[in-house]
Amino acid sequence: MSHLTPASPLRDWLADPAAGQVLRSLLASQGQSEEVLAPALALPLEQLMTVSGGKFPPGLVDVLVTAAGTGVVPEGVPTAPPAVATQPDPGVEIGAPEQWTEQVTPGRFAGQSVVVTGAASGIGRAVAARIVREGGRVVAVDVRAEGLAALAADLGEAVVPVTADITAPASGAAVLAAAGGRVHGLANVAGVMDDD
Structure with missing residues (x-):
């Protein structure tokens, strides 16, 4: 029986023989290796899923829990070979770091x-969720309506979704109206480079 839970750090999931194979395979299918996860090794798996912006498929946590619990990769799940011991990059701290724990200030x-742009996924979604956990009301702005709907479903009435392109002048009025005329903070997380 595995001791791993969704709250366990990514480092522990990668170290598990079966779950690690599943994760490495997923990364390989995206043209990546586990080195890209180095900055997130102390992050709990459930937090990584939240901020991944859809890079990890739905149901992955269940597959990993099954693999870690049984020691066997579930049938039909492609796997990468087990990790080969390599020399660590001297610029990357490896060892037994402290468990990361989110510090919420109620x-x-x-x-x-608080207006949060880019709130439908990734960092914008994580910022919006944190503000709600700390008692705020979020005016969540993004061009992707389906991502905003999922955010509102997850976080409830504290989220007011606004599907808008913030570069359009009319969008400002829609955002301000959704905020009730008063904005206490702005997290401008959306960013698209436009060289035109």
Whole structure:
């Protein structure tokens, strides 16, 4: 029986023989290796899924829990070969870091409306979720309506989704109206480079 849970750090999941094979295979299918995860090794698996922006498929946590619990990769799941011991990059800290634990400050955003652009996925979604956990109301802005709908379903009434392109002048009025005329903070997480 595995001791791994969705709250276990990514480092432990990669170290598990079966779950590690599943993760390495997924990365390989995207043209990546586990080195890209070095900055996130202390992050709990469930947090990584939240901020991945859809890079990890739905149901992956269940597959990993099954693999770690049984020691066998579930049938039909492609696998990469087990990790080969390599010399660590001297620029990357490897060892037994402290377990990462999110430090929520209850009430930090109580009574405040915060506009979060790019809120449908990735860092914008993580910022919006954190503000809600700390008592705030989020006006979640993104061009992707389906991502905003999922965010609102996950976080409830504290999220007001606004499907808009913030570069369009009319969008500003829609965002301000959704905020109730008062904005206490802005997290401008959306960013698209346009060289035109």
